[in-house]
Amino acid sequence: xxxxxxxxxxxxxxxxxxxxxxxxxxxxxxxxxxxxxxxxxxxxxxxxxxxxxxxxxxxxxxxxxxxxxxxxxxxxxxxxxxxxxxxxxxxxxxxxxxxxxxxxxxxxxxxxxxxxxxxxxxxxxxxxxxxxxxxxxxxxxxxxxxxxxxxxxxxxxxxxxxxxxxxxxxxxxxxxxxxxxxxxxxxxxxxxxxxxxxxxxxxxxxxxxxxxxxxxxxxxxxxxxxxxxxxxxxxxxxxxxxxxxxxxxxxxxxxxxxxxxxxxxxxxxxxxxxxxxxxxxxxxxxxxxxxxxxxxxxxxxxxxxxxxxxxxxxxxxxxxxxxxxxxxxxxxxxxxxxxxxxxxxxxxxxxxxxxxxxxxxxxxxxxxxxxxxxxxxxxxxxxxxxxxxxxxxxxxxxxxxxxxxxxxxxxxxxxxxxxxxxxxxxxxxxxxxxxxxxxxxxxxxxxxxxxxxxxxxxxxxxxxxxxxxxxxxxxxxxxxxxxxxxxxxxxxxxxxxxxxxxxxxxxxxxxxxxxxxxxxxxxxxxxxxxxxxxxxxxxxxxxxxxxxxxxxxxxxxxxxxxxxxxxxxxxxxxxxxxxxxxxxxxxxxxxxxxxxxxxxxxxxxxxxxxxxxxxxxxxxxxxxxxxxxxxxxxxxxxxxxxxxxxxxxxxxxxxxxxxxxxxxxxxxxxxxxxxxxxxxxxxxxxxxxxxxxx
Ligand code: GAL
Numbered sequence: 001x002x003x004x005x006x007x008x009x010x011x012x013x014x015x016x017x018x019x020x021x022x023x024x025x026x027x028x029x030x031x032x033x034x035x036x037x038x039x040x041x042x043x044x045x046x047x048x049x050x051x052x053x054x055x056x057x058x059x060x061x062x063x064x065x066x067x068x069x070x071x072x073x074x075x076x077x078x079x080x081x082x083x084x085x086x087x088x089x090x091x092x093x094x095x096x097x098x099x100x101x102x103x104x105x106x107x108x109x110x111x112x113x114x115x116x117x118x119x120x121x122x123x124x125x126x127x128x129x130x131x132x133x134x135x136x137x138x139x140x141x142x143x144x145x146x147x148x149x150x151x152x153x154x155x156x157x158x159x160x161x162x163x164x165x166x167x168x169x170x171x172x173x174x175x176x177x178x179x180x181x182x183x184x185x186x187x188x189x190x191x192x193x194x195x196x197x198x199x200x201x202x203x204x205x206x207x208x209x210x211x212x213x214x215x216x217x218x219x220x221x222x223x224x225x226x227x228x229x230x231x232x233x234x235x236x237x238x239x240x241x242x243x244x245x246x247x248x249x250x251x252x253x254x255x256x257x258x259x260x261x262x263x264x265x266x267x268x269x270x271x272x273x274x275x276x277x278x279x280x281x282x283x284x285x286x287x288x289x290x291x292x293x294x295x296x297x298x299x300x301x302x303x304x305x306x307x308x309x310x311x312x313x314x315x316x317x318x319x320x321x322x323x324x325x326x327x328x329x330x331x332x333x334x335x336x337x338x339x340x341x342x343x344x345x346x347x348x349x350x351x352x353x354x355x356x357x358x359x360x361x362x363x364x365x366x367x368x369x370x371x372x373x374x375x376x377x378x379x380x381x382x383x384x385x386x387x388x389x390x391x392x393x394x395x396x397x398x399x400x401x402x403x404x405x406x407x408x409x410x411x412x413x414x415x416x417x418x419x420x421x422x423x424x425x426x427x428x429x430x431x432x433x434x435x436x437x438x439x440x441x442x443x444x445x446x447x448x449x450x451x452x453x454x455x456x457x458x459x460x461x462x463x464x465x466x467x468x469x470x471x472x473x474x475x476x477x478x479x480x481x482x483x484x485x486x487x488x489x490x491x492x493x494x495x496x497x498x499x500x501x502x503x504x505x506x507x508x509x510x511x512x513x514x515x516x517x518x519x520x521x522x523x524x525x526x527x528x529x530x531x532x533x534x535x536x537x538x539x540x541x542x543x544x545x546x547x548x549x550x551x552x553x554x555x556x557x558x559x560x561x562x563x564x565x566x567x568x569x570x571x572x573x574x575x576x577x578x579x580x581x582x583x584x585x586x587x588x589x590x591x592x593x594x595x596x597x598x599x600x601x602x603x604x605x606x607x608x609x610x611x612x613x614x615x616x617x618x619x620x621x622x623x624x625x626x627x628x629x630x631x632x633x634x635x636x637x638x639x640x641x642x643x644x645x646x647x648x649x650x651x652x653x654x655x656x657x658x659x660x661x662x663x664x665x666x667x668x669x670x671x672x673x674x675x676x677x678x679x680x681x682x683x684x685x686x687x688x689x690x691x692x693x694x
Contacts, residue, residue, distance in 0.1 A: 023317045024262060024286035026163060026356055028058060028402040031395055032094070033360035033377055034323065035060035037085045038069045040364070045085065048364060049092045051383045056395030057094060060363060061322065064099040064169050065131065067148070068106035074144075077151055086159065095161040097264075097322075098152060100250055102145040103169035104131040113140040119177030122222040130370070135175040136242050137183040142249065149250040150257055157259025164262040166322070167250050170290060171243040171265060172274040176219040180242075185214045187238040201513040202230040229432035230513045233482075236428040240276045248283055264288040266322040267314070269307050273443070276424040277314045278464045287315035290323035290361070291350070296336050300329065301630065301647045302454045304346050306447055308353030310422065312414065313462035318407050321350045323361040327375035327387060335375070340390030341676045345645050347394055348401075348678045352632035352643030354413045356405060358398060401661045401680045406637035408685075412461075413635055417617045419463035419472035420449055421480055429481040429514060430506070437538040437556060440506060440598070445479040448601055449504075452608040457625030458617060459632070469494050473615040476608070479506040482514055483524045492528050496588030500615045502608070503529060504595045505556055521558070529594040530564030530585035537576065545573040547581045547597065551607060556598035557581070565594070582607070623691050627652060629673065635685065642681040642689060646673045655690045658683035 032052065037045050052060070062085065063070070071077055089096060110117055110128040116138035119125045126133050134141050149167075156162060192198040195211055204210045209228060211217055220227045220235050251263050262285035267277060269291055281287050289311040293300045311319040326343055328335035338346075347358040365376035377391045407413055427442035453460045461472070465487045469475050475494055483491075488508065495501045508524035510516050517523020520532035537557040539545065545553045549569040557576055565585035570578055583594045599607055612618075621631040628648020634641045641661070644654055653670040660671045661680045670692050671679050683689070 022285075023407045024164075024315075024320065024356055025318065025406060027405075029351060029398045029405055030059040030095075030163065030320070030357035030359060031055075031398050032057040032059040032363065033061065034064055034362040035062060035364070036065065036362065036366070037062075038066055038081065039366055039369070042084075044364075045088060047383075048378070049088050049094070051378060051388070052094055052363075053092050054383070055377070055388070055392045056399055057363075057377075059095050059097065059163055059357070059359065060089065061097040061099060061166055061359065063101050063152070064166065065101060065104045066099075067101035067104055067109075070101060070152075071106070071148065073108055074112060075147075079155055082156075086156070086161065090161050095163045097164050097166040098156055098162060099166035100145065100149045100152060100168055102134070102148060102250070103171075105134055105141065105144070109144065113138070113144075115177070115179065116141040118173050118175040119180070121176050121220070123176075125177065132170075132173045134173055135177050135179050136173065136239070136246055137175065138177075138179040142246060145246065146249055146253050149253040153254040153257035153259045157254060157257050157261065162259075162261045164264055164286070164320075165251075165254055165259070166288075167247050167263060167265040169266060170268045170272065171247065172268065172272050174239050174274065176221050180219050180239075181217075183242055184219055184235065184238050185217055187241060188217060188234065189214060191234070201515075202228055202234075203513075203515060204228070226434050227432075229429075230515075232432050233425070233428045233514055236274075236424070237276065240274060240279070240424070243275065244280055244283060247280075251283070262286055264320060264322075266290045267311070269310065273424055273427045277310075278423070281314040281316070286318065286320055286356075287311055288320035288322040291321060292323075292325055293329045293338075293346075294331070296329050296331065298647060299451070300342075301346070301349065301645070302451045303447070304349040305353060305454050305630070306450045308350050308355060309450065309460060310462050312354035313422070315354070317413055318354050318356045320357045320359070321355040322357070322359050324350070324359070325375055326360050326377055326391070327379075335373070339676075340387070340393070343390060344394050344397060345647070345676065345678050348397070348643060348680070349630070349645055351401070351404070352630075352634055352645065354634070358394065397662055397678075401641070403639070403661065403682060404634060404636055404641035404680060408635040408637060411635065414459055414461075414632065415635065416459040416461040417471075417473045417615070418453055418458060418460040418612060419469055419475045420446065420460055421465060421475065421477045422446060422462040423465050423480060425482050425512070426480040429510070430479060432514065436536045439541075440479065440555060442479055445504070448604055449476055449478045449608065451601065452605040453612070454630075455605055455625060456609045456612070457619030457621065457631060458609075458612055459620060466490050469499065470497065472499065473617055474500040474502065474612060476502045476504075477507050478504045480508070481506050482510045482512050483508045484512050488524050488528070491525070491592075492587070495528065495590040495592045498589035500590060500611065501528075501592045502595065502611055503592065505558060505598060520561075526563070528585070528587065528592050529583065530562060530592070531580070531583050531594050531596075532561045532563050533558045533596065534561065535559040544600070545571065545576075548572050549582075551581075551597070551603035552600045553581075553597040553603070554600050558596040560594075560596045565592075568593070571597070621654070621689050621691055624652075624654075628675075629654075629691075631689070636682075638685070639682045640685050640687065642683060644671070644673050644679040644681065646675055646677050649675050651675065653692045654679070654681065655692050656681050656683045656687060658687065
């Protein structure tokens with residue numbers, strides 16, 4: 001059974017802010033990580049708990065991959081070991097997230113229910129031997145998952161140490177097997193109502209794909225050449241809805257057993273995008289995120305901010321960092337070490353932007369198994385190590401900044417005047433093959449846009465299509481290729497009501513079924529933008545061209561006619577010489593800017609900063625970002641907590657009347673932050689700050 005699909009013309013239309021009933025407010029920042037006692041003997045359990053106390057760990061995540069230990073044979077539950085573990089934790093005052101272990105069905109399950117294993121696109125049915133081997137829509141899997149959730153909830157649902165339910169782990173296995181085919185068809189029937197409507201939406205007249213019976217439709221399995229793009233994107237939408245339905249079932253079992261603990265599941269960035277996060281967030285009490293960095297350079301700090309701003313936006317307030325890597329940054333074929341200082345700075349970076357936790361994968365480095373070389377809070381070297389000493393230092397810092405955990409009684413946790421539209425449809429659409437340029441990736445575009453604001457020290461939120469965007473003076477829409485009628489109306493109303501809209505190439509090209517709107521691009525937005533694009537001109541790999549405002553462009557250009565807009569910048573080369581590249585249309589009380597060229601990062605930075613300035617939007621602390629000082633004002637209960645994260649090379653001093661929580665220094669005297677250092681200044685709400693030099 002999958003969740004009700006969104007109507008074809010209105011994917012993820014928002015009518016309400018995603019705000020939770022209660023913002024997730026633990027008594028202190030949650031500190032710890034995934035703990036797998038099932039991998040260790042009892043002596044190590046006791047040593048672990050003693051080390052946790054030493055480091056001031058207050059939370060572990062349990063049970064994530066414990067199915068085989070909790071249910072060693074069908075219907076036979078063994079929970080004695082978990083009872084013992086919880087007793088040890090409780091005696092030490094350590095709380096826990098309890099996972100439903102459904103991400104990793106054990107071997108007996110595979111053998112008993114082969115039809116519940118996922119089938120790849122190429123028809124290969126997977127077997128056990130790794131993890132995440134489940135066919136999400138297989139009745140046997142769903143049934144076993146519900147039973148497991150119920151059993152755990154009945155046994156532990158009211159445990160005083162339970163901080164929340166960690167449902168499953170990183171939902172994301174796509175299945176192309178018979179069970180998926182059945183539920184995909186049902187989803188399509190609900191979405192389209194009739195085969196005729198589906199045939200029209202999917203353009204099945206092309207390549208003789210017309211369907212005469214629902215049974216003829218399959219998931220997009222391996223085929224001779226290109227798939228139908230409408231089928232591909234609908235399958236992604238269906239898979240997200242189907243996994244969400246499985247989560248909701250588990251949640252309902254747990255609630256029915258009487259447990260009132262908060263529910264979450266861990267989303268995963270930067271690479272995975274199997275979920276439509278806004279609709280998922282609606283079903284959770286708090287959003288949690290696993291965040292793994294993919295670069296060692298300064299962009300790692302921008303990436304921390306990107307993941308955090310996404311999670312806070314999806315959650316509509318505080319969120320939980322469920323996993324990060326303590327020491328490693330995965331780079332292709334190796335894991336490069338992160339310094340202790342950087343580990344602490346990153347941990348505070350997540351908290352600055354709304355995380356209520358600093359949780360890691362994982363507590364103790366495994367001796368065996370596929371992730372034995374993944375870093376951990378307790379390394380293979382054990383508790384007597386430089387690494388573990390740094391973990392203890394982080395525990396101290398988190399304890400000192402505990403006052404910052406309480407969210408404000410009203411208003412956002414981080415105040416942003418810039419919104420960036422995010423929707424999984426844009427990602428999925430750009431993943432369909434055979435576009436004019438298959439190398440333009442949604443996630444890269446969104447990250448590049450976010451990076452520009454991060455570099456300028458300007459706070460941003462991500463925004464759900466259809467949300468109330470009135471509080472954003474500027475709304476940026478990068479590469480949202482499909483748009484529904486309702487979304488076009490929403491954007492138009494935003495501009496007319498006085499908003500400053502910035503829309504990039506590859507937005508509004510198609511309807512939700514990926515049918516191109518004719519008459520010139522971007523067909524869905526021509527009127528709003530006052531432009532008509534006759535031709536798309538992707539550039540050659542490595543080719544760069546310029547605009548007459550000095551911007552440098554790579555990868556993408558367009559032949560634009562400004563039909564009802566003023567030209568802000570024009571192309572200076574070849575066929576496009578003198579043609580508009582960036583335009584601005586006055587609309588009602590606001591404006592709609594169109595960017596037809598893919599600006600190189602430095603030019604994108606300059607362009608977006610100029611747009612922000614035009615709206616009167618400035619950085620949190622002028623002059624700081626340029627010197628590598630990231631400044632985030634996290635609003636709290638009766639105070640603002642100003643996080644100062646120094647990624648630059650020269651010591652800096654910031655003054656603000658209040659107390660620096662880590663050192664206890666008086667902020668009025670100026671707080672000096674050394675390169676690589678962090679400080680958290682508690683000031684009166686809205687109190688001014690000054691950068692007073694080195
Ligand atoms: C996460 C996962 C963890 C662990 C970690 C390693 O995606 O939830 O179980 O595998 O990655 O980086």
